[in-house]
Amino acid sequence: MRVLAVASECYPLVKTGGLADVVGALPAALAHHGVVTTTLLPGYPAMAQATRSGRVVHRWPDLLGAEARLIETQLGTQPLLVLDAPELYARPGGPYADESGRDWPDNWRRFAALSRAAGELAAGLVDGYRFDLLHAHDWQAGLAPAYARALGAAAKSVATIHNIAFQGVFDRGIFPRLGLPESMWSIDGLEYYGQVGFLKAGLALADRITTVSPTYAQEIRREQFGMGLQGLIATRGATGIVNGLDPAVWNPETDAALPARYTHRLLDRRSRNRAAVEQTFGLSEGGPLFCVVSRLTEQKGMDVLATLLDELVDGGGRLALLGSGDKALEAAFLAAAHRHPGSIGIRIGYDEVLSHLLQGGADAILIPSRFEPCGLTQLYGLAYGCVPVVARTGGLADTVIDANQAALAAGVATGIVHDGVTPDALSHAITRAMHLHARPPVWRRLQENGMRADWSWDASARTYADLFRQLTVQP
């Protein structure tokens, strides 16, 4: 089975969040289940090195108005296609925004072009390429199923939602410039409350919708989580397949970012990593060390955490936070660090190596998300013995077993789960974590349980492969 995956990010080439981790890891896992995945990505400057050794396999003189080339190369052992269109992608800044964080005004064209290229590939219009299935990730690839359909592709399509909050909604004036049939300007196509919805289009036109956990698949059927798309999801249904982690990247036994590597049998070694975290974040030795690795946004409940920092320190806790995002939240965390030198350390920014060190050295990771399609940092926490303290939502609810009396008695607990993202609920969860941490055998059991579980992609890759086969099997 040959799958074309289309996405705007892929670890390790370009990453702003969890989407990249999934797009980077899933192909190798799928390969064990008979699926060969070719990944199509935009030719950002970060791709230059990857494409240098590649070869040009196709040219478009006019792809949504831009000159473009398709470059075939490899990412590790997996086939990679890069859409090289300097006018669209060769810019400083990030994949979606300029250096000051402003979204590129032509994002609609940048990702429509990516989707158009994917549609042509899926339709067999690029010599030498045949695919059985098109896998479109998030809104940036949302138009791929639309183009595939418009071009009469035989390949089936799957649209995967990593976060329904980001939908790629643009002015209706762009519709005629997309080169799609007039009939797609409808409620069953791209039209979304009078505008053009890229994610909406993918969800309406793909053969199947998936999202990244079973609980989120249910949640987005409801108004509270569906962000306007709940009706469509409730009608078409979405299959929830929980994310995994890439053991080549996230394994405490082999992780080069850690001063001390360890297993669940050698947990004492974590103290060297904790010392490195303390040094990096300017923390004194002390009580339980909480960490955060996150975008600083309301989705992630960071505004609620920001109100509890004095309390956390007064209760004997410490915090090392790595993240960036909302400027007011960044300022609130920095101010707390200023008030509590030695107990709160903040790194504003994005730092892959430091994110590994925090998982390998902190005692617990706080993830009080208001919604969380799957979440990866709790999986990394589980695998690294960094006990997750999470809100009961989406994939967090599906992957962490709360240390309630029953779970502790049965010896199966892996973390702390709180209901609701309020100061009271989070404060109570932090207090529970501190109490459990004060009982070393109980805490160690939490760590060991998380580390012993299998968080690899294998089971989920099998589920994707089965779903792909169901779709492509000839009646």
Ligand SMILES: Nc1ncnc2c1ncn2[C@@H]1O[C@H](COP(=O)(O)OP(=O)(O)O[C@H]2O[C@H](CO)[C@@H](O)[C@H](O)[C@H]2O)[C@@H](O)[C@H]1O
């Ligand atoms: N400042 C920083 N420095 C270094 N690394 C940082 C960082 N901030 C975040 N990260 C990393 O970025 C990734 C974040 O992934 P998540 O899955 O937790 O959330 P995200 O909202 O980005 O993803 C969306 O897509 C994924 C993939 O499906 C879903 O799991 C999730 O629920 C959904 O919101 C992790 O690898 C984390 O370590």
